[in-house]
Amino acid sequence: MTVFIIRRLLQSVVVVAVMTVLVFAGVYAIGNPVEILISQDATEAERAAAIARLGLDKSLPEQYLSFLGNLLKGDLGTSFVFGEPALQLVLDRFPATMELAVCAMLIAILIGVPLGLYAGLRPDSVGGRTIMTGSILGFSLPNFWQGLMLIMLFAVILQWLPAGGRGERGEFLGIESSFFSWDGLSHLILPAINLALFKTSLVIRLTRASVRETINLDYVKFARAKGLKPSRVIGLHVLKNIMIPLVTIIGLEFGSVIAFAVVTETVFAWPGMGKLIIDSIFQLDRPVIVAYLIVIVFLFITINLVVDILYAVLDPRVRLSEQKS
């Protein structure tokens, strides 16, 4: 187990190294940030000074090496645009995105799994068919349009919830979060639902398919033949088995929700990382892009690690120490 975790961490270091090279070369190829950062009528001397200040006068390999040196000291560089430490910028926005992602995934799981179970157990019922038809809307309607419609209905017409922005944060056990204040929650609900719609549909369909597959297996019939209550047959024998594919998908989706919540964050003016990364890409703010991607890579690796550990908990046939990957 320990070996497994150490191996995973080493892998993540390699991934980060490869990723930084790619991003460095990529951003360098796109264009020169100086053109964007310095006003058109700057003198040649001012221009040279700015280039030197940003460290852009050196060759690309030199820039990369100095970046690596700073990285080992925990310094990811300073934003070209904001003049603040890049990592700090990203981490400041991190809680907002995390709140949104956690809330969206909770909605997806708490609504998706029960509905999927129902549709899987009663595939021919009116309810089951309605759920399946509804889920098609969930992932076929464009995300931004869903967001706009949510705003229109709940913020403009009904005026139940605010249209955008992040509300006040409450404090609980020293942690500051939107979860702990009513205003914060009311701002969180609409973007979280918007982000959750697609995921909910996915979870519903996956749960349904897994249930349909599992319910006909001999061990489920055998469990019934033992005289167990349906609640135990479904709640333990079926559910524990379908958790294995579900955990995989939920893990992957959780990562992608954090990394790619850009559309929802834009529609709802949510001050998260997604908005920051888009702005940074437009302004070729390389330190911020790199810092953001490093954070995301570590996040993905952590999520995958948790998923693998959950596998071992759920499925006794999986033994982590023997796994190659």
Next chain:
Amino acid sequence: MSLLSIENLNTHFFTKAGVVKSVDGVSFDLDRGEILGIVGESGSGKSVTGFSIMGLVDEPGRIVDGSIRFDGQDLVGMPEPQMRSLRGRRIAMIFQDPMMTLNPVLRVDTQMIEALRAHGSWTDEAARQRCRDVLGQVGIPSPDERLKSYPHQFSGGMRQRVAIAIALLHQPDLIIADEPTTALDVTIQAQILFEVQKLVAENNTAMIWVTHDLAVVAGLADRVAVMYAGRIVEMAGTDEVVDQPLHPYTAGLIGSAPSRNARGSKLTQIRGMAPLPMNLPTGCAFRPRCDHASAACNVAPGPTTPQADHLVRCHHPLLDGRDRGTAA
């Protein structure tokens, strides 16, 4: 009074392609402690008969007619909670594939104790003791450790023993065994047959042993019922069925099994293929494959008893040793 009395059982499956009469008018009685072998090919309705007794026929299947009287109560139309209290406690079932019967993600003790607790409250210690005892009975060494194992840590034969142990937990009156030795090695098969026979005799448990292998049943069952296309075509004491089959189909089954006495000679086959359940021939379903078929066979034969306690559904039963063993 018989422990189990099935009268004109009809279990049909209502599929989109049409109605499949998997079980079509099956009747038999079973006494306490008696072992009945049900023999037939795949799709002959033998497993569905077992599931009908358990009340575990799933959609689109349904028992459309008949009665299953178990210890005086009719199981057909019995409310589900009542049926559930019989399942596992008084009627238990063993399945065909031991690799699939136990839930792969739950420990053996979890799966055994839940079976006990489905029918009454058990303290942890009492439940464990009961599980250990039964695992010991079915020949599992060091049951204490084995209880904490997961199914994948057992071999196929051991898993089937665990499944049998689960069936025995409540000392049921009736065990329905759906080809439980088919997936096992011959040596393991023999061991398990021997032990099951012993355990059933000790507890005076009645048993229905469903199989496609007449040889397995020959050494185990008191009586044999041969099923073809949803009907019992022949039923009698095991010796009578094996030694003096009356139905051409039974004779064909026996004739198509290799034996030491006929070494080197060609095995006889039953002509043609088992009919599709959706599209059964009218009259006697075996008619197109039978050498004795005549115009009379266009009308389905009713059950007759040309010899005492020997039921057969055939217009031309093989009396007087005619063509026995080489029919078809």
